[in-house]
Amino acid sequence: QVQLVESGGGLVEPGGSLRLSCVASGSIFCFATMGWFRQAPGKQRDMVATITSEGTTNYADSVKGRFTISRDNAKNTVYLQMNSLKSEDTAVYYCNLRASIVVSPTITDDYDRWGQGTQVTVSS
Secondary structure (H helix, E strand, O other), X not given: OOOEEEXXXXXXXXXXXXXXXXXXXXXXXXXXXXXXXXXXXXXXXXXXXXXXXXXXXXXXXXXXXXXXXXEEHHHOEEEEEEOOOOHHHOEEEEEEEEEXXXXXXXXXXXXXXXXXXXXXXXXX
């Protein structure tokens, strides 16, 4: 079983910073692509940042230069450092794990898991 638990959300003023953390249970974390997504009220869930098992990162244009995704495989944890926060960053932030694990020549286990979400509110 793979479970994801996020933490670190909260209320911050514009221009401030927050760091989100997501801890994964199980033993496949090091093989997985991890991502942060967000969903504002009345809007779809959008990708914020992803990081592959090799450490390759990808960011939404709206957060480039302000947010940094990183991972610590020894701790089964992915982070999202958010700086220069804006009101439009207000959303519920979700952690995502995706992996395809080859179990045998004929069996591949696919994983697509979500955390419960953590609220980030940017307001003065």
